[in-house]
Amino acid sequence: MVEKKMIALSSSYITRGGVEIKKPVAAYEEYGNPAGPVIVLCHGGLSNQHAADVTLADSAPGWWDQLVGPDNVFDTNKFRILSVNALGSMFGTTGPTCINPDTEKLYGKDFPYVTMEDHACFLKQVLGDLGVERVYWAAGLSMGSLTILNLAVLFPEFVGALTLVATAAYMTVGGMAYHNAIINSIKLSPNWNNGDYTGDEVLHAVNAMAQINKVYFTHYSLFEKITEGIHGQLERETAIDKYLRTGSEAYARTHDANSMITCLRACNSHNIAAGYHSLAEAFSRLNMPILVISVDTDGEFPPKYGREIADGINAHYPDMARHAIISSIHGHLGCVLEGEQLKTEMTSFKMKLDS
């Protein structure tokens, strides 16, 4: 069974915006060989650090279960594999659902604005406290890919190789629009109270968002699959409605609204060009093997944004980056659900790394 681990950081985290977050903690999972080179895995924006259940003894599957294990892509025989919950998230790491040591009350709406650079710098601090001097390979999907891309741009000597799945060099404006629409929707709840909700007051708003996510983060092909062989419109509606509702209330009970907004706004901030003359200058810092994977039906991170990263890096370092497009009926969620295709691409990449 995978152990849920926590680490208290050795110092405050000071956001790039200048706010001190005191006594921060990070939740993480660790798999594999503690003495091996380090692989870091980073989760999506509304997900958590449970990347894999190596022993299959846990009840909940990990998001990249198909890729982690003995002799697998992320080889537990050889590597020390760390999966860290993001700053501001709701799954153990310091965020809106934690106590602010200054006030001894929940941070809630008062948790500071954090950017994707903060995600990267915080992760660097956590890894340092876990004794990691260098990351052999960092891989992440969606928000997690943005985190490690920032980590590599900020600390290129710290990261040996990168795999970015469902990604972009700066937050896509289409994704930003969707994030803002759902943030605004949650805030329009009559129980929102400027973020000072208690108990179950805004569950309904998160439940609604969970259902709309199931449309936005997937693709219409999925609904064609779900209704295959069903010919009556009412029966199609029933099947689709069941899909939308399944787990959405449970989702709301485990996904705090302030934390979700914190993460979505962090995603919106993402832009590796920020602080440099140009995107090209940011790309020039990435002199390391990079695999970029896009999903053909992903509306949040359309493939052209992945291609831009690979092209931008190859302009400086020919053949350093590869861009692969995998095919899925799942849209954005293909970054989790297309395990076999991810495995194929990552296995080739890994063979190059090992050689």
Add this chain to the structure above:
Amino acid sequence: MVEKKMIALSSSYITRGGVEIKKPVAAYEEYGNPAGPVIVLCHGGLSNQHAADVTLADSAPGWWDQLVGPDNVFDTNKFRILSVNALGSMFGTTGPTCINPDTEKLYGKDFPYVTMEDHACFLKQVLGDLGVERVYWAAGLSMGSLTILNLAVLFPEFVGALTLVATAAYMTVGGMAYHNAIINSIKLSPNWNNGDYTGDEVLHAVNAMAQINKVYFTHYSLFEKITEGIHGQLERETAIDKYLRTGSEAYARTHDANSMITCLRACNSHNIAAGYHSLAEAFSRLNMPILVISVDTDGEFPPKYGREIADGINAHYPDMARHAIISSIHGHLGCVLEGEQLKTEMTSFKMKLDS
């Protein structure tokens, strides 16, 4: 100035589900030559009958202003042009916001379930009471295209020609999924009270939906356009947020939740194959010139669904139907906003009709 007209129907409307709607009324607009052949225009699901302001004296533009006028596609010199508000909508025709003559209270949540066939049959009844014996040309977009497609399948001798914009032979399951997600979202409002809301209680939910619609019914290309030349992520966020919020509260004040749900569920019911052996049999009833127009970026009605209609008809009547795909950054809303491209396609079609 275009006159807002109302007609009291000469008899009850009995839904295909068997419910009598007593003393129904229909709101409509009329343009052009009262003695000319009849053109019928049908609006989208959350829109209204204000298709055009022929004299440009009205404050609100019509959705197909670019196509209606003297010597225009829908030529006001030659034709009697009627644009009728759909059954169950909130813009004058009998629906949830109207008084039920039996109870002398608002229909509200008790307005009966109506299907897209009901939309077509009700429209036929309205046109009959307006003295229309045959429609020379029916054109509609989105829900309106579904209405007239049903009208033509049910009463092929009544319709001379069809133009269907952003359309499908049966409601797309991707669109159905989105409709259900937003219906569920509205119903999750703590003020929903099973549809028995009063005053402004559910404005927040419709406002939220209006903002999410602006993502779903458009395309990410639009947000790239909106943020063109803006390089800071916070400024991009501000520009996008402004776009999402603009008009969304006003939209909520004019769009009743029960009426929206009534229309969306009617769209979900759409399937011209219902009641026939097959879709092919339904297509075989459409022995009339048909122009089908899809928008390349439309996520609600992807072009393949439009092509299916044209191919299905041409299988019976070679070259009877043409499928055109127009290009837009606006996604589904291209069916309103790409006036010039619509005009080009419809002008060619019209020349064939007139010849």
